[in-house]
Amino acid sequence: MELSKEKKLWMLERMLQIRRFEEQVYDCFLKNKIPGFAHLYIGEEAVAVGACANLREDDFITSTHRGHGHLLAKGADPDRAMAEIFGRRTGYCLGRGGTMHIADFSLGILGANGIVGGGLPISVGAGWSAKYRGTDQVTVCFFGDGASNQGAFHESVNLASVWNLPVIFVCENNQFGISVHQSRHQKIKDVAVRAKAYDIPGVIVDGMDVLAVYEACREAVERARQGGGPTIVECKTYRFMGHHVGDPGTVYRDKEEVEAWKEKCPIKCFADKLIAEGVMTAAEFEALDKRVTEQMLAAVKFAEESPWPEPEEAMEGLYV
Amino acid sequence: MELSKEKKLWMLERMLQIRRFEEQVYDCFLKNKIPGFAHLYIGEEAVAVGACANLREDDFITSTHRGHGHLLAKGADPDRAMAEIFGRRTGYCLGRGGTMHIADFSLGILGANGIVGGGLPISVGAGWSAKYRGTDQVTVCFFGDGASNQGAFHESVNLASVWNLPVIFVCENNQFGISVHQSRHQKIKDVAVRAKAYDIPGVIVDGMDVLAVYEACREAVERARQGGGPTIVECKTYRFMGHHVGDPGTVYRDKEEVEAWKEKCPIKCFADKLIAEGVMTAAEFEALDKRVTEQMLAAVKFAEESPWPEPEEAMEGLYV
Amino acid sequence: MREVTYGEAVREALAEEMRRDKMVALIGEDVGPYGGNFGILKGLWEEFGEERVRDTPISEVAIVGAGLGAALTGMRPVVEIMFCDFMGVAGDQLLNQVAKIRYMFGGQVEVPLTIRTTLGGGRSSAAQHSQSLHAIICHVPGIKVVVPGTHEDAKGLLKAAIRDNNPVMVFEHKMMYNKKGFIPEGEYVTPLGQAAVRREGKDLTIVAISSMVYESMALAEELSAKEGIEIEVVDPRTLVPLDEETIINSVRKTGRLVVADEGHETCGFAAEIIRRVVKVGGAFDYLDAPIEVVGTRDVPLPFSPPLENYVIPSKARIEEAVRKVLGY
Amino acid sequence: MREVTYGEAVREALAEEMRRDKMVALIGEDVGPYGGNFGILKGLWEEFGEERVRDTPISEVAIVGAGLGAALTGMRPVVEIMFCDFMGVAGDQLLNQVAKIRYMFGGQVEVPLTIRTTLGGGRSSAAQHSQSLHAIICHVPGIKVVVPGTHEDAKGLLKAAIRDNNPVMVFEHKMMYNKKGFIPEGEYVTPLGQAAVRREGKDLTIVAISSMVYESMALAEELSAKEGIEIEVVDPRTLVPLDEETIINSVRKTGRLVVADEGHETCGFAAEIIRRVVKVGGAFDYLDAPIEVVGTRDVPLPFSPPLENYVIPSKARIEEAVRKVLGY
Ligand SMILES: Cc1ncc(C[n+]2csc(CCOP(=O)(O)OP(=O)(O)O)c2C)c(N)n1
Numbered sequence A, B: 001m002e003l004s005k006e007k008k009l010w011m012l013e014r015m016l017q018i019r020r021f022e023e024q025v026y027d028c029f030l031k032n033k034i035p036g037f038a039h040l041y042i043g044e045e046a047v048a049v050g051a052c053a054n055l056r057e058d059d060f061i062t063s064t065h066r067g068h069g070h071l072l073a074k075g076a077d078p079d080r081a082m083a084e085i086f087g088r089r090t091g092y093c094l095g096r097g098g099t100m101h102i103a104d105f106s107l108g109i110l111g112a113n114g115i116v117g118g119g120l121p122i123s124v125g126a127g128w129s130a131k132y133r134g135t136d137q138v139t140v141c142f143f144g145d146g147a148s149n150q151g152a153f154h155e156s157v158n159l160a161s162v163w164n165l166p167v168i169f170v171c172e173n174n175q176f177g178i179s180v181h182q183s184r185h186q187k188i189k190d191v192a193v194r195a196k197a198y199d200i201p202g203v204i205v206d207g208m209d210v211l212a213v214y215e216a217c218r219e220a221v222e223r224a225r226q227g228g229g230p231t232i233v234e235c236k237t238y239r240f241m242g243h244h245v246g247d248p249g250t251v252y253r254d255k256e257e258v259e260a261w262k263e264k265c266p267i268k269c270f271a272d273k274l275i276a277e278g279v280m281t282a283a284e285f286e287a288l289d290k291r292v293t294e295q296m297l298a299a300v301k302f303a304e305e306s307p308w309p310e311p312e313e314a315m316e317g318l319y320v
Numbered sequence C, D: 001m002r003e004v005t006y007g008e009a010v011r012e013a014l015a016e017e018m019r020r021d022k023m024v025a026l027i028g029e030d031v032g033p034y035g036g037n038f039g040i041l042k043g044l045w046e047e048f049g050e051e052r053v054r055d056t057p058i059s060e061v062a063i064v065g066a067g068l069g070a071a072l073t074g075m076r077p078v079v080e081i082m083f084c085d086f087m088g089v090a091g092d093q094l095l096n097q098v099a100k101i102r103y104m105f106g107g108q109v110e111v112p113l114t115i116r117t118t119l120g121g122g123r124s125s126a127a128q129h130s131q132s133l134h135a136i137i138c139h140v141p142g143i144k145v146v147v148p149g150t151h152e153d154a155k156g157l158l159k160a161a162i163r164d165n166n167p168v169m170v171f172e173h174k175m176m177y178n179k180k181g182f183i184p185e186g187e188y189v190t191p192l193g194q195a196a197v198r199r200e201g202k203d204l205t206i207v208a209i210s211s212m213v214y215e216s217m218a219l220a221e222e223l224s225a226k227e228g229i230e231i232e233v234v235d236p237r238t239l240v241p242l243d244e245e246t247i248i249n250s251v252r253k254t255g256r257l258v259v260a261d262e263g264h265e266t267c268g269f270a271a272e273i274i275r276r277v278v279k280v281g282g283a284f285d286y287l288d289a290p291i292e293v294v295g296t297r298d299v300p301l302p303f304s305p306p307l308e309n310y311v312i313p314s315k316a317r318i319e320e321a322v323r324k325v326l327g328y
């Protein structure tokens, strides 16, 4: 199916938003403006955007510790996301959550998660609920190659399979769980083969190619919406940065490998392609980039100028 | 490979021991001589015996809530096992464990387990240890079809696979987790297909045929001993009784199904075969059965005549 | 009042709430045609059908997570964990997900999830099927904890739990399921967070949790009749939130306290009650004697009856503690 | 004495024990070339090689189980759970397997397993990476629990844990890893189960756990210098088994008690200490004032520094509690 120009440009813009957002986070982190730590999504933008490009506002996603990209792809407000990362009261979670715990329930974003694999069971619940309530909402569950070794993965996919739930399990296989290469954490080469263990479809796709991700997820989302049950979509990707800001990411992988992957930059490749196809001009891309960069600078400004929460607010809101 | 007569008779005797032991447990339970509850192994004897027939005394097994059969197959003493089930001080665990918690570490029996799936991770540790210590000991890990949906299953088999450990995962697929039929707890038909999720061999075998189980496990055990890593061996079997004594086992399955499976009784079929082959005569079988039955009556007597533990003993032995 | 078993009281609560609200659905292991591991759910599957009373695989992580995800997206699920001993299997979903999701996300969402489970020893179920682990949930903020000690509460508190827009975990006592007792006629809901003074007295307060309520009441009646000792029995009913005021007031009145709870003694909820009573603003100045706890002794639950009976709390052990404190 | 970081003290303990006994091996996530999540293991993989310092998949259930199975069959493994917040993931292996296996099987086997993990807030790691969940392990009998509050103990207690033939869980404080402090020259092992009186005093006892030890010591010195108030600081060092005698004796002497522990206040270990102190045979008769607890307030750990600082215990909050109790 040929995609509309708007859709393509939307994808490009969203990927760019994520990249520029993460760059600001990186920058602010180094300047000690951000508390805690942060896992950046740089290099993996095509996965979140390609998947979410199939979703309606009332569809659900569950996210991970590396969640900024998922959030923005599903439409979250960069200002409130940045403010949360800065720990400010204007943030999505009033400063209580921080980088690893952002959600926007009004957009079906059921939350990032500090626990590897922690979001998988929740996604199955959202899928069960959609089916029970008789809607055609679907849920996209993002998880990493490392997470695919958690018991939660197994129980969740099995339950989604036997109950035939509308959940798309999108594996971001960036080949590492922190410092441990896939070959040292599982014998299989492709996480998608695990679909066989649940008798559901498993597909493998180039996670650096947003259109490929989009297409694979489109099929899976359509199937899920029509009652065809869950799918595992494995996206082969790579994180360009360390595991978190602070990890140079060099102990466990060599420069050449990182550089080779950077050549496949999902944004640059897609932009080049759109320019070559005549969908946009180089100048238009530059203008877009400038606009997005300014948007992210504005998000930082918003965050920086936002008030800190008052200490006693910590005691509010545990229960309804 | 043609098996020796002794080996065949050993298998028959062990299966018979299990059957007669369990019948005594059933009987004593109905007579209120046994506290708690008990999960009987009747119908599944070929699995434990076929698997353990490949093991040395210094090999390990981990067992389940339905563990009496595994124990006896690995050579446990019926007297001490029965006494434990009776809660007596002469039992394997001084009365502290009971039916679901019997172990004999001197025989490599690392324990039954009240937690479905709880033994799988332990078996991987035993496998790791054998490899680390440079022995060629193997570990057989028994688990049910229901247990194959536990996260512990997934994490354990994955770790055994990526570390290439000498563990044989023997699935006793009796098609039910309590009242829930396999088709309602997983979409796959064969648990063994899950081996693909770990890139290890998975084999399916008739769990009512002790020789078939023996052969499949023999290959897996040899491979493991020689450093070839883990295998999943799925044994299709059936429990003739309810989930535990007290469950008639009728709500969720019909009489015809149960009767049809009883036709495949692993003991009767194997005995018939040995008689037909001339390995033994019908009279010899009867004599054997008589001897085994007496052995189990003696075990009951031993248990019944054994003292109860003193209350204060409860406070002993938490730590070394 | 009507006479029912504790199990029937639970079933009535479930049936009434399911009739009332279509978004209430029940999942767990063997909750369907089998009627639940303890048989107390019989009839629900028949009345409400497969979609609303649903058997799961043996996957506690996914079961709790499914309940949570559903609660976040419009349902009001009731999840069963067969024995609280299995909580550890789903430990992360309980402690890091269910307990935290509302607070951590800045109060964006309500989490109307009820988790039912069982606690208690007394049937030789040994180390992994006899524990009373409610204190673990109480320790990690974010889940309300309910421990019905009477038939009336088994129904009324469960109904309140299901209607609550927060996660609530209900610990039912497995040894009470088949016991008969009285509940009010007609519909009623028992609010969470209110302790009940089961019996007034001036000489000593027993704070009694779950099945310890009936044991303590029996003891109190006995001591009153035989020796004129008047014991006040306070049943907190919900541990989170805890109605500490009622407890403190009782101790201020009696000056003596025994806490009976089937959790292990070390780091159990009994210790928490003591902390509240002896803190500044509590009842310290009113105390005439040290405080004793009667709980499950600090070893795994043993199988054999003489051992188990020694380890779990009983009326006799409560009496012993009461006499120690009274005689001080 | 030598000056090292707390992290170095831990590494020294591991290296020494690994040199001493070939059956000691280390597994966990990123413990290999990466040097551990907190960087404190750097050099071990290089010295002992891949077989003895082994990265695992992200599979806490299998990691703990692997350690347990190995401990049952001749090894003396040291397992790392990166944050104690992840304990829930491996909850069943910890609470139902590791804790129970020796007792439940009638003492047939020794379980020389050490589990290292981290606790503590203070670096904006939010709700799932900042908890102090040691009380959960203390509540379920069968695992010894060690909470080193000094550099010396970080090394000495870990060495004792590794040599112990029971399962021991060591909770290291992540905020202390990079702090410098002093440890003895040469080899030493600090026995489990013995509290340390870190400072003598007559006016009030602070029982201080983990990082609360240094905070309490600093406060005590300050109050002594400025106001002549003499506080006794008792560090239990191991919570299971607990050296309650030293604690009770201290309270008998001072008559006043504050407990500082970073666990949540409700059902935390602080409450357990209070239970021991006010029971019959404790120090009830010697108490001149109510008892206060300083712990992590009863909400999930929030991310933003002003919120987190409000929630976790601090010297200032200990001082507040001390003044409350002293002024009573
Ligand atoms: C249960 C659990 N174990 C360990 C961690 C520590 N941890 C955080 S991220 C991470 C690696 C996750 O790898 P993967 O799932 O592949 O995601 P990626 O970081 O590559 O995006 C680990 C081990 C955690 N947060 N939760």
Ligand SMILES: Cc1ncc(C[n+]2csc(CCOP(=O)(O)OP(=O)(O)O)c2C)c(N)n1
Pocket: B065, B066, B114, B115, B116, B117, B143, B144, B145, B146, B147, B148, B172, B174, B175, B176, B177, B178, B243, C029, C058, C060, C082, C086, C089
């Ligand atoms: C973690 C856990 N969940 C639930 C149970 C309750 N339970 C005991 S046995 C059983 C069924 C197990 O099924 P399967 O693994 O197939 O073994 P089988 O009983 O068929 O031999 C269940 C659900 C348990 N003991 N542990």
Ligand SMILES: [Mg+2]
Pocket: A144, A145, A146, A172, A173, A174, A175, A176, A177, A178
């Ligand atoms: Mg990864």
Ligand SMILES: [Mg+2]
Pocket: B144, B145, B146, B172, B173, B174, B175, B176, B177, B178
């Ligand atoms: Mg089964």
